[in-house]
Each structure stands twice: as structure tokens, then as C-alpha cells.
Amino acid sequence: MKIRTRYAPSPTGRMHVGNLRTALYEYLIARHEDGEFILRIEDTDQERFFEGALEIIYRTMEETGLDYDEGPDKPGDCGPYVQSERVEAGIYMEYAKQLVEKGEAYYCFCTKERLESLKQEVAGKEIVVYDKHCLYLSKEEVEANLASGMPYVIRQNIPNEGTTTFVDDIYGAITVENSELDDMILIKSDGYPTYNFANVVDDHLMGITHVVRGNEYLSSTPKYIRLYDAFGWEPPVFVHLPLITDEEHHKLSKRSGHSSFEDLVEQGFLPEAIVNFIALLGWSPEGNEELFNLQQLIEAFDYKRVNKSPAVFDMVKLRWMNGEYIKNLAFDEYKKYAASYVKQIFAKEEDGLCINADGVKFSEAALDKIMDLVKTRIEIFPDIPEKIDFLNQLPEYDVAMYTHKKMKTNSENSLEVLKETLPLLEAQEDYSVDALHDLISDYIAKKEVKNGLVLWPLRTAVSGKQSTPGGAFEIMEILGKEESLRRIKVGIEMLEAANA
């Protein structure tokens, strides 16, 4: 039989990474076996409905590459794919009534007040166990209540004796006492089904073979099993996933900065890297490889290798992985993301040219060089500005920076090097890296000193920073002759003042 999985989010906001991983695994399980993957919108909670959430879902599926075969915007044979539309079609009520007729469910007219009175406090928490009060209403009473328009819900009738067992493909056999299972509500008083009910009905009607969902449903799954049994339906394969936590081993929260896919993208992470990273949270491939694109994940994904224990969402490793993806990006692709971060450091932009605080103009080619320099040195795009800010303006730096023990430089020999190279650089027209390299190498060779003795002062003068992406030649090439010379002269003045 062909595998069919579904991703069934509620449109309540941004897509949480836990949900995204569930969607990913559902997608992967289906695609690995050449099966079908469908999208179903579970908007049965009218209060939590969030305006734009549907668009977020579509966009996220698009950006992550999780294409589905059927969904609200891709009609198939099992529509509609939005639960509120299915409510209008009367689907859930019809099935609920079937259950009532079978005695597997019943109308409940209990008021809020009565339910309140059932509340008990245990260990600081309020819990309600429904007492099946309305199960014992006579048929006449029920008819009369319904006729009078009294509000009602429909509840599942679970016996107080016996046990219910199901087998989860990851966690194995799970058994619970029926007496532990509450008579959960199937149809709410507004006529909408609860998640619990709609899920079972839709999964069956849509031919879902593998139900993949978070661990938090593990302990309520026996109730679903009883629903399948009550209908006489074959239950699907259940695949429950371990949860994802923050560094404190708590459920991911908004505060921790990794709560949603969109947050991550806004922080400068690439969708592909996010997908790759979350795929490895709760699942591992057979080999040692860790970098997988979606296609490779489809091939490698054997859901039997999903593990049981919760996983911490490690931002540090995500950053590393994102850096790997950035390094592997083709330059043109990389440029699309990086350009705005490079441009933002400059004072202004005129006629497509970036102009720095001192009026130095940077060509398109110079910008490309900057981006290239920074490509292997960042993990996320927002890392760029602070690495190249010195290009906008020579920072105020301490002369002490010219003194470097390992380079064997000090303020005296640094001054000497700058003064000696200045005329050479003034005479030089070609400021390409290669040409500068030849020029200075020649000077170094004649002077018979180590590279560092010359290049450290030059790089310092031209950048004013302890560390920079690229070396003296690269920086001079980008700054151009005029600005490079100006900065070297500034260095000479500083050193002369210090040595005086």
C-alpha cells in the first residue's frame, strides 16, 4: 500500500520548529517510499485563529521545499482540506452521530457551573474528571433537551474497565487503563469538532497510513484507538517523535530565539540549513555524513532510526551548519543574501555606488571582493557588518597595536616600514592584490625580513583593527590607492607622535 502522510497545522501564528520538524519527517517518510504527502489545515479553534497564519504556512512549506500532493490550494480526492470547510459540509457531526447511535458517544448538557463543581485540586493543579453524568440521561430527556435548543457537546464514551493498547513504531507497545481515560469531547458546543475527533475522522477519510506527530500525543493516543475501534476502522501506523527542547531542557519558548522558522530566517539562517539541522534532531543517518540537502534526506531517511529521547536545540551547532551552507553557496546565490549586509555599513549610496564616511567610492567589483572575503568567515549574514565596518571609516585605534610580539614589530620598526613603503605605494598604479604582492614582496626580499614585520604594520595602518577578513593586500585593493595611502599616512603620524 502506498504511504500517505499529512501535515496538519493549526493556523495560529508562525511555524514553530517543532512543528516544522514534524512536517519534515512526515514529508520524508512519504517521499522516501514514493508515497503521498498532504497538507490539511486544522482551524477548529476559532478563538486562536490568527489572520495571516495560513499564508505563513504556505510560505514556509514553499521556502523549505516541502511540496505536498494535496492541500487547500492543491485539490485532491479527499477535499476539502480545511477543517472549517469540512464542518460546513457536516462531516464531523455526521460521524459523531454515528457514534452516538452505537452508544460509543453521548450528548452532554452539563453547564459550566456543573463542570466547575467537578474540579479538584491535586498537587497544585486543577483537574476535572467528567463523571459521565449525561450518559445516564434517558432518550426522552436527550430528545427534549435537544428540541429545546439547550447547548450541548458530544462526548466519547469510554468504559471504566479494561485496558487499551496500541503499538507505536518508535516507542513500542503502550497500554493504559481505560479508567484513566476521560470521556473527551468530540463535538464542541459551537458545533466544531475538537482536534482529537477531527483528526481521527480526517485521517481515516483521507487515507492516512502513517500518523506522525509529537510525543505530547503519546498518552492520549489510546483514546484515538478507541475511536478507530468504535468506528470499526483500521488504525494507522503511529510514529511519535521525541520533543525538541531549549538549552535548559524545557520546551522551546519565544525567549530562546529559536522558536519559529521565520525567526530563524530573520536572524540570518538559510532555510536549507535549518531543514538540515532539524532533520538531525531526533533522527540520525546510518553513516557519519551530516550535511544533507532535501533530496539526500529523502534518500537517507529511514524513520525506524528516529530516537526516543528529547533533543536540545543547539544554536551553536546550527550556526556552524549555516556557515557550512554559506561556504557552499554559489557566489551569485550568496550575493543575494550578503549584499544588503555589506551595503549597510556605508554612509550612503549614490548612483549604485557605496560611499563611505570619508567620501571613498566603492564599485560593484569592490563590493564583490568584500563579500568574497567574508564568505568563509561568517556563520550567519548579520555577522558581516562588524567584520567590515573599518571600510566605512578608519577606526580610532591605539598605536600599541603596531607592537606585536610574534610579528616582531614595535613602534620604531613599524614607522620605518611605513615610511619606506609609502613612496613605493605612491609610485604604484596597479592596486590589485597580485601587483601589490609583487611590489611588497620585492621590498621584503631586499630588506631581508619576515613577511610579518612588514605586513603587520601595513594591515594595521590600513584597517585600524586587530583582526580583519583578508590581509593588507586585499584591504588595499578594496580601499584603492588614494584611501590606502591616506590611512598609511595617518599611521605614520600616529607613530611619529608616539615615538617623539
Add this chain to the structure above:
RNA sequence: GGCUCGUUGGUCAAGUGGUUAAGACGCCGCCCUCUCAAGGCGGAAUCAGGAGUUCAAUUCUCCUACGAGCUGCCA
């Protein structure tokens, strides 16, 4: 409180009744090097605790501890 699930280095994790208990991130060191990265090489670091089964348990069983989830007219 009850129920359910989980526990291999700081983190992601492989693995098995007998192994020197993989690999990755991070950390540390070395090499390369004009700085920072990248790259290369190396290092420290793990089977929650206790019983039992067994010739042998990280692996099987039980208990304890700890953690998480559920216990909604939320999903």
C-alpha cells in the same frame, strides 16, 4: 497527585551480551599563515544510581533518582 514516555561526553548522537564505546558541534593544543577565518593534524570529555539475570552487562529485568509530556469545549 495519577498516567505515559525518556536518561550514552557540555550539546547532537552511533553502537553492542565480550568494542581501545564511532562521528559531529563546541572547547584546548599544534601546523599553515601579515591578523581573523578556512583547511590539516591531535587532545580532553560519556554509558544517571542501585540491585538482579549471566562466565560476562552500557546493552536484558526490576527499583530509585532526575527530566519531560498528558490530565482543556488548545492543538
